[in-house]
Amino acid sequence: MRILVLNPNTTASMTASIRALAEESARAGTEILATEPLWGPESIEGHFEGALSAVAVLDRLATLEEPYDALVMAGFGEPGREAAQELLDVPVFDIAESAAQMAMMLGHSYAVVTTLDRAVPQIRDRLLTAGLLQRCASVRGTGLGVLELEEDADRTVEAILTQARAAVDEDRAEVVCLGCGGMAGLRERVEAELGVPVVDGVAAAVAFAEAVVGLGLTTGKGRSFAPPRPKTVTAWPLSRHLRPNG
Amino acid sequence: MRILVLNPNTTASMTASIRALAEESARAGTEILATEPLWGPESIEGHFEGALSAVAVLDRLATLEEPYDALVMAGFGEPGREAAQELLDVPVFDIAESAAQMAMMLGHSYAVVTTLDRAVPQIRDRLLTAGLLQRCASVRGTGLGVLELEEDADRTVEAILTQARAAVDEDRAEVVCLGCGGMAGLRERVEAELGVPVVDGVAAAVAFAEAVVGLGLTTGKGRSFAPPRPKTVTAWPLSRHLRPNG
Amino acid sequence: MRILVLNPNTTASMTASIRALAEESARAGTEILATEPLWGPESIEGHFEGALSAVAVLDRLATLEEPYDALVMAGFGEPGREAAQELLDVPVFDIAESAAQMAMMLGHSYAVVTTLDRAVPQIRDRLLTAGLLQRCASVRGTGLGVLELEEDADRTVEAILTQARAAVDEDRAEVVCLGCGGMAGLRERVEAELGVPVVDGVAAAVAFAEAVVGLGLTTGKGRSFAPPRPKTVTAWPLSRHLRPNG
Amino acid sequence: MRILVLNPNTTASMTASIRALAEESARAGTEILATEPLWGPESIEGHFEGALSAVAVLDRLATLEEPYDALVMAGFGEPGREAAQELLDVPVFDIAESAAQMAMMLGHSYAVVTTLDRAVPQIRDRLLTAGLLQRCASVRGTGLGVLELEEDADRTVEAILTQARAAVDEDRAEVVCLGCGGMAGLRERVEAELGVPVVDGVAAAVAFAEAVVGLGLTTGKGRSFAPPRPKTVTAWPLSRHLRPNG
Amino acid sequence: MRILVLNPNTTASMTASIRALAEESARAGTEILATEPLWGPESIEGHFEGALSAVAVLDRLATLEEPYDALVMAGFGEPGREAAQELLDVPVFDIAESAAQMAMMLGHSYAVVTTLDRAVPQIRDRLLTAGLLQRCASVRGTGLGVLELEEDADRTVEAILTQARAAVDEDRAEVVCLGCGGMAGLRERVEAELGVPVVDGVAAAVAFAEAVVGLGLTTGKGRSFAPPRPKTVTAWPLSRHLRPNG
Amino acid sequence: MRILVLNPNTTASMTASIRALAEESARAGTEILATEPLWGPESIEGHFEGALSAVAVLDRLATLEEPYDALVMAGFGEPGREAAQELLDVPVFDIAESAAQMAMMLGHSYAVVTTLDRAVPQIRDRLLTAGLLQRCASVRGTGLGVLELEEDADRTVEAILTQARAAVDEDRAEVVCLGCGGMAGLRERVEAELGVPVVDGVAAAVAFAEAVVGLGLTTGKGRSFAPPRPKTVTAWPLSRHLRPNG
Structure with missing residues (x-):
């Protein structure tokens, strides 16, 4: 196919x-x-x-x-x-929908870690409309713009981890979704450091x-x-x- | 202004x-x-x-x-x-938001009467995202396309009234919103026949x-x-x- | 009129x-x-x-x-x-309803800053019943009683600002409503200091x-x-x- | 006590x-x-x-x-x-709260049969505010005014039964609450005819x-x-x- | 009986x-x-x-x-x-249902203090299914296992109080439920120290x-x-x- | 695998x-x-x-x-x-979760057609707990018991179709899920007759x-x-x- x-x-x-x-x-x-x-x-x-x-x-x-x-x-x-x-x-x-759906197969609740703070309400609204918000523990921004994600992978991973850890510890997420197509390729590194399942929406x-x-x-x-x-x-x-x- | x-x-x-x-x-x-x-x-x-x-x-x-x-x-x-x-x-x-908001000022719950059946889920989603769905009794389609609305005002009013009456009697709406910009100008006639407040979103x-x-x-x-x-x-x-x- | x-x-x-x-x-x-x-x-x-x-x-x-x-x-x-x-x-x-409705026209979510902590559940219930709670980021009390509001406008503005800033930064409110008729007249000052739209319910x-x-x-x-x-x-x-x- | x-x-x-x-x-x-x-x-x-x-x-x-x-x-x-x-x-x-709470102890969902149609939204709002609406299958009016309830017990029971049966069959209620203090004393008769548990709020x-x-x-x-x-x-x-x- | x-x-x-x-x-x-x-x-x-x-x-x-x-x-x-x-x-x-229902009779919102953190989502889901989650301010774990509860009553009471106080102060609970059958007998002590009503589910x-x-x-x-x-x-x-x- | x-x-x-x-x-x-x-x-x-x-x-x-x-x-x-x-x-x-999730990928809302009427609340509760109920248009029973499904495939398909058609026409479902493991193998027939996508949970x-x-x-x-x-x-x-x- x-x-x-x-x-x-x-x-x-x-x-x-x-x-x-x-x-x-x-x-x-x-x-x-x-x-x-x-x-x-x-x-x-x-x-x-x-x-x-x-x-x-x-x-x-x-x-x-x-x-x-x-x-x-x-x-x-x-x-x-x-x-x-x-x-x-x-x-x-x-x-976004696919990431949330797969996350719901892997744990009781999930979080999304995305780019800028301003994207947070938009992503929440998308999940709401899709009927997938109930099990969403939080949506968090790293503060990095889309094109900044590619500039320095280490910085990007670190920024994602900071928010992902807060999502797990404070918001009680059991799975974390990478909330930007520009984070493609970082899943394994984040998951290895974080210790909870990490989902990439493209995959x-x-x-x-x-x-x-x-x-x-x-x-x-x-x-x-x-x-x-x-x-x-x-x-x-x-x-x-x-x-x-x- | x-x-x-x-x-x-x-x-x-x-x-x-x-x-x-x-x-x-x-x-x-x-x-x-x-x-x-x-x-x-x-x-x-x-x-x-x-x-x-x-x-x-x-x-x-x-x-x-x-x-x-x-x-x-x-x-x-x-x-x-x-x-x-x-x-x-x-x-x-x-x-759509303005119509719903004004309707909520005029009665306990409201309905929307729109054009085609296929538009119903889209309008509901819009109201959901806007945080205005809770007091929505129903969204109903007349079966008329947007450009058909203008062709025969009598037919259009009749089609709106059929759905509006069902919204009031069956869905318990207390206010009805005209759910298409193409219904502009029909508010008074529908309200006069229906006997409940009718809201036009443009107004x-x-x-x-x-x-x-x-x-x-x-x-x-x-x-x-x-x-x-x-x-x-x-x-x-x-x-x-x-x-x-x- | x-x-x-x-x-x-x-x-x-x-x-x-x-x-x-x-x-x-x-x-x-x-x-x-x-x-x-x-x-x-x-x-x-x-x-x-x-x-x-x-x-x-x-x-x-x-x-x-x-x-x-x-x-x-x-x-x-x-x-x-x-x-x-x-x-x-x-x-x-x-x-309260009017403030919430106008706030929803001005931003994605809103907060209410009110008087005493004990009023918070009552206001939330009112917004819930009115179908306006979904976009409410938070309701927060200043700790000032209704008649205390008039005693010292500077203190009142400061107390409102403290809660309003927390509502914007922590609760992600994009608009703030003044939650007491006794706050009439303070809108401009609070808005000027806060930098986000502030709504007075009476207006x-x-x-x-x-x-x-x-x-x-x-x-x-x-x-x-x-x-x-x-x-x-x-x-x-x-x-x-x-x-x-x- | x-x-x-x-x-x-x-x-x-x-x-x-x-x-x-x-x-x-x-x-x-x-x-x-x-x-x-x-x-x-x-x-x-x-x-x-x-x-x-x-x-x-x-x-x-x-x-x-x-x-x-x-x-x-x-x-x-x-x-x-x-x-x-x-x-x-x-x-x-x-x-109203007590009736709903007891009904929730007796079945998966409950209905309320009350007096006039106009009371329906008010009762629903009360249950919503009390956090008890989720398991409410429906609130239905008999069309009888409060003081009419006492006039003819047979008529009242019949009117209640008509709505209660619809609540059970169409709305899937498993328990029915008598929705007016003026229905006191009719519980046994309604329950005997209806065949599902009937709750009186006063009791x-x-x-x-x-x-x-x-x-x-x-x-x-x-x-x-x-x-x-x-x-x-x-x-x-x-x-x-x-x-x-x- | x-x-x-x-x-x-x-x-x-x-x-x-x-x-x-x-x-x-x-x-x-x-x-x-x-x-x-x-x-x-x-x-x-x-x-x-x-x-x-x-x-x-x-x-x-x-x-x-x-x-x-x-x-x-x-x-x-x-x-x-x-x-x-x-x-x-x-x-x-x-x-769990009985505790929540009684708590809802005693205050506007309630919290549950339970044993292990892992039980929290399970209890929330139970309350959700029972239609009792809306008025739940929070479910919090003490970190103590079920059989540890009996080992040292003082430690257990202290652990419960720590979470109960946070539930009252931060989550705005007005009533606290003891969230484990193994906490039977501790209600009075916790209530006396806490100063808000405490509910035991067995009672x-x-x-x-x-x-x-x-x-x-x-x-x-x-x-x-x-x-x-x-x-x-x-x-x-x-x-x-x-x-x-x- | x-x-x-x-x-x-x-x-x-x-x-x-x-x-x-x-x-x-x-x-x-x-x-x-x-x-x-x-x-x-x-x-x-x-x-x-x-x-x-x-x-x-x-x-x-x-x-x-x-x-x-x-x-x-x-x-x-x-x-x-x-x-x-x-x-x-x-x-x-x-x-049940898999069927609902796949259905949500195929249309705006879905229905479940299951066996006995008594299973309906149980399935709804399962979907609620799983965070998948929002887009569920209805759950409907055919009246056939689990072991009856296998007895006469024609009768079973007809019973499913009756409910599925009502789900599409009255409840506005855009996808239908077969709500019992015992309906395995009937998907194609039901879909061909119904004209909307039909999902089997096992698949x-x-x-x-x-x-x-x-x-x-x-x-x-x-x-x-x-x-x-x-x-x-x-x-x-x-x-x-x-x-x-x-």
């Missing part, structure tokens, strides 16, 4: 590390196709950038010609999952995509995720209407 | 009726500025179109040069409010904008709605990069 | 400061009528005094002959709103009353707030049965 | 039937003292009458000289419990009062229910200031 | 102290029958031991020939209550059993607690199939 | 059909080991049988010598998952076990699922103490 993994920002090095993690997580026989939008923000650290990149991702989907069996959206708690699910017949996996989403597709299941398209109704949509797909050097 | 009312779809006749309602609702001295996006879907009836129009709205905001004191987003339960609030220093009002949002701005208050920008961080955003604003006849 | 603002305790100086704030908040053309009960407690700091003053307020309403278009009840989280709404055809606004309630009345809306009287059924009520209105120097 | 049972309305025949039920429910050695307020409404069917009778009950408590070990407030879901608990050192039992409250007092426990007075602070309360207790033939 | 009190572990000294407390709590005329399972764990400190002892308790019930009017299960938050209620026609009382359950049985009520057997359907159950009751010295 | 699938009842034909489904669901390279308890009930249709079979399952685990990488417990909503997770280091999957649990084990993750053992503490457990494992023909 083939899984498309979409990094929602335009930073190609992040796509590369997400792809590497996805490939490492996938079982034999699963092909990973990874890409990023053609336009939009270089990182997502708020609602505006999230909304923009959601459409940039939809635009990328609308113009991608290769077939795939499932889509993994690699922005943690970003919008766009429902919209993509409407456009596509194949199942769509959001890494979880790839595994769940394999599980769902492997069972021949797919998303219900009868109500929430019915295909868009036929209508006039001006300038869609956007990338076909953007000027060459737009 | 000046309030910008944004119809999230590209149908100018809907902008006109929304503007008319906003002007009628506004107090003396409030100026209504109404417009719609330069591109995007002609109506919003699902997640994909909602995501798209959210960005089209943001794009419109990014290129609009006239000043205003508050923004009313006239899509019922559509995404984009948080993103717009990040971009703007003036307060932003979503008509409610305009009145709340006047209330908030009138008190000299504005949105907190310290965490959830802090301005976007400086970064590279390719092809933004989109409309400046779209081809003339894109 | 004319708005009646009722201070629920018998302390006329508090009525005066509430009236001043209401007048300052009202738009041109709104007339403020302010009064207090003819009997009852000089301040409200618990359930007993709240129950008593609720009836003293109802009694005042029953004997007031001047017409008005909306009622603002200026006790923060006090009982009696539903009872007053049954008696009256005009809409009734409780300042919010007046503005919402203007919004609702301005749109020609009124409370649904079909179920929860139907007028009292005809029956024998001994000694009502109470003030007509109290001895001259009772 | 001695338990004071307070009928919150002024209808002495209802006090008599409540007293009879309380005496029948009490164990040997428990003395029942039953009375009603000296003023106020003859029945309680809404918020206004509830607020009024709450104070009439407090007034009655303030002037009653006989000692007692616990108070049972025999209005179903009426306000005033917290206020009475502040005034008194002995524990206070509300019959439940008396039994719980015996349980709590029997164990030497009493209410915590440290925060929510601390005694009123010393202050000027004009015209309190009211009955001492009412004119002889007020 | 006769109440059967079942210590869920095999430690006879714990049965003795539970029996003593039950007898002391019971009113004149109530006979306490106390016993423990014939096999299973000597203490319960986790899910495995809880599951095992639930069946050991059911086995004990299946082979006990003496009649009784109610069953008190003296494991705090242990499973098995629903299963026992299916087997028995008499009402069954779980001491509460005995008193509630007396209340329910005294009113002639019993559990609904129509759905959740219907008797087991006739079927083949191999090796049941287990104790009849265990080898003499098994 | 090797997955142990435990049918919680003693009916070997049900083990066989569960094994067949598990094998069919598993990917190449996964070995399925399937068995049932050595004693206990032939089917589970209530709390008593659930409690008993939970221990029979634990007993089977305690005496099974073959290694495995994950455990699937094939009783829908039965107790024992947490207890098994304490005993084992490998992750444990309950088919879902096997796929999730493969996902979790495949990523090298395992359950956190630090708090809720820490191994049992060393202590005396009389007659454990039970099967070693049962008489040969017990």
Whole structure:
């Protein structure tokens, strides 16, 4: 089977590390196709950038010609999952939801350690809407921006560990989720130091995509995720209407 | 004061009726500025179109040069409010939230009567995220599409009344909200027939904008709605990069 | 339009400061009528005094002959709103609900800073019943009694700021509500020092009353707030049965 | 031990039937003292009458000289419990809470069958505030007013059974609570016909009062229910200031 | 009436102290029958031991020939209550539920102080399922194992007090429940030192059993607690199939 | 990898059909080991049988010598998952939780169609405790007992479809879960007729076990699922103490 993994920002090095993690997580026989939008923000650290990149991702989907069996959206708690699910017949996996779901399989409650403090309410809202907040012990920010995560892995791991330890000791989390696609590749180090299970959303989403597709299941398209109704949509797909050097 | 009312779809006749309602609702001295996006879907009836129009709205905001004191987003339960609030220093009002908030001032519980059945879960999720679902008795669809609402006002009123009566009698709603910007102008007729208070979100949002701005208050920008961080955003604003006849 | 603002305790100086704030908040053309009960407690700091003053307020309403278009009840989280709404055809606004509702328009979550610690559960229960607790980050007491608030404004502001800062930093509130009618007039000072939006419930309630009345809306009287059924009520209105120097 | 049972309305025949039920429910050695307020409404069917009778009950408590070990407030879901608990050192039992609590001991979920439809939201709010709503399957009205209950016992039983059967069959209730002090004495008949356990709140409250007092426990007075602070309360207790033939 | 009190572990000294407390709590005329399972764990400190002892308790019930009017299960938050209620026609009382219910009669919110930290999520889940979690301020562990409780009463009281004080001061509990059957007999000492009401679940359950049985009520057997359907159950009751010295 | 699938009842034909489904669901390279308890009930249709079979399952685990990488417990909503997770280091999957989790990946809300009406509250409680109830549209019983399911597949499919259609049309479910291990093998037929995705919990649990084990993750053992503490457990494992023909 083939899984498309979409990094929602335009930073190609992040796509590369997400792809590497996805490939490492996938079982034999699963092909990973990874890409990023053609336009939009270089990182997502708020609602505006999230909304923009959601459409940039939809635009990328609308113009991608290769077939795939499932889509993994690699922005943690970003919008766009429902919209993509409407456009596509194949199942769509959001890494925030997948991380939370896998964490709930591994312990009584879980925490999320993410980037900036400002992302915390947005992630909580995403988990609330997804029906996954009840077992969430806390969402905590490290204070590091998305692109800072890659700059110094040691500093990043240390910052994650500080919050993860507080989540375990004070908030009573039994599992910790890495709350940003940009933390791809740090799971083992954090888990080894922390001593409780650590979940990476990209790996979880790839595994769940394999599980769902492997069972021949797919998303219900009868109500929430019915295909868009036929209508006039001006300038869609956007990338076909953007000027060459737009 | 000046309030910008944004119809999230590209149908100018809907902008006109929304503007008319906003002007009628506004107090003396409030100026209504109404417009719609330069591109995007002609109506919003699902997640994909909602995501798209959210960005089209943001794009419109990014290129609009006239000043205003508050923004009313006239899509019922559509995404984009948080993103717009990040971009703007003036307060932003979503008509679904405003309708629910005003309804909660008028009765113990409220219902929403909207367009298509497929919109129901999306509206419920919006109210849940906004912390306004507890007093919601039900969200019901009329089965009419957004652009069908304007075709035959009598049919539309009848379809709304059928669901509104069920909401009052079976779901125990004490107030009914009109759940689509395209229902602008039908409030009095529905209320007269129904005999319980009926709220239009556009009118409610305009009145709340006047209330908030009138008190000299504005949105907190310290965490959830802090301005976007400086970064590279390719092809933004989109409309400046779209081809003339894109 | 004319708005009646009722201070629920018998302390006329508090009525005066509430009236001043209401007048300052009202738009041109709104007339403020302010009064207090003819009997009852000089301040409200618990359930007993709240129950008593609720009836003293109802009694005042029953004997007031001047017409008005909306009622603002200026006790923060006090009982009696539903009872007053049954008696009256005009809409009734409780300042705790109004403060919370306006705060929810200004940020993702809000806190309330009130007087005594013992009031905290009562306020939380009021917000819970009103369907407004989900976005409440915390309710915190300053330790100052209602009548102490007026004694030394500097001390009061400092006590409010201490709790408000903790609400912002520890509880993640993005907006702060002043949780007592006796804090009227301190909003600007607290907001200037705190740096996040601060809401005064009296101002919010007046503005919402203007919004609702301005749109020609009124409370649904079909179920929860139907007028009292005809029956024998001994000694009502109470003030007509109290001895001259009772 | 001695338990004071307070009928919150002024209808002495209802006090008599409540007293009879309380005496029948009490164990040997428990003395029942039953009375009603000296003023106020003859029945309680809404918020206004509830607020009024709450104070009439407090007034009655303030002037009653006989000692007692616990108070049972025999209005179903009426306000005033917290206020009475502040005034008194002995524990206070509300019959709505007691009914719900006993029902939760007897089955997985319970329903309440009450008088008028308008009382339904009020009872639900009371159960919500008391933390007892989660296991409530439904609250249903018979359409009978409080004083109508006594007029024709057969009709009353039939009306209760109609709603109780719907609660069991449609709402999946496993226990039914009689939702009005005026239904005292009908429990056995309804239970015999219905075939599921039926709880009367007066009996439940008396039994719980015996349980709590029997164990030497009493209410915590440290925060929510601390005694009123010393202050000027004009015209309190009211009955001492009412004119002889007020 | 006769109440059967079942210590869920095999430690006879714990049965003795539970029996003593039950007898002391019971009113004149109530006979306490106390016993423990014939096999299973000597203490319960986790899910495995809880599951095992639930069946050991059911086995004990299946082979006990003496009649009784109610069953008190003296494991705090242990499973098995629903299963026992299916087997028995008499009402069954779980001491965690009874403690929480009595605590809710005595204050606005309550805390539980239990043994090991690992028991905390299990107790919270029990209260959640029972519909009693809303008013729970916190569940806190002392760090003492079940059998350690008896070793040094002074140390146990001190450990309980440390957590109880934090529950009152930090978590705002107004009542504290002793969260282990092995704490039987310490209530007065803890309450005297703490200054807020302290509830022992065994005493509460005995008193509630007396209340329910005294009113002639019993559990609904129509759905959740219907008797087991006739079927083949191999090796049941287990104790009849265990080898003499098994 | 090797997955142990435990049918919680003693009916070997049900083990066989569960094994067949598990094998069919598993990917190449996964070995399925399937068995049932050595004693206990032939089917589970209530709390008593659930409690008993939970221990029979634990007993089977305690005496099974073959290694495995994950455990699937094939009783829908039965107790024992947490207890098994304490005993084992490998992750444990309950088919009710797995079905709900997979359903949440496939649509906005899901329903469960199960056997007898009496199982409905038990399944709802299991989903509540697991933090998975929010997106559950309904749990519905077919009226068929567990062993009746196998008697006449056509009748069983028809009974499932009747409830599933009501769940989709009336309760707004977008996905349907088969709510009993005894429905193994009917998924395709029901899905083909129903037209919305249908999830079988055994298949879902096997796929999730493969996902979790495949990523090298395992359950956190630090708090809720820490191994049992060393202590005396009389007659454990039970099967070693049962008489040969017990």
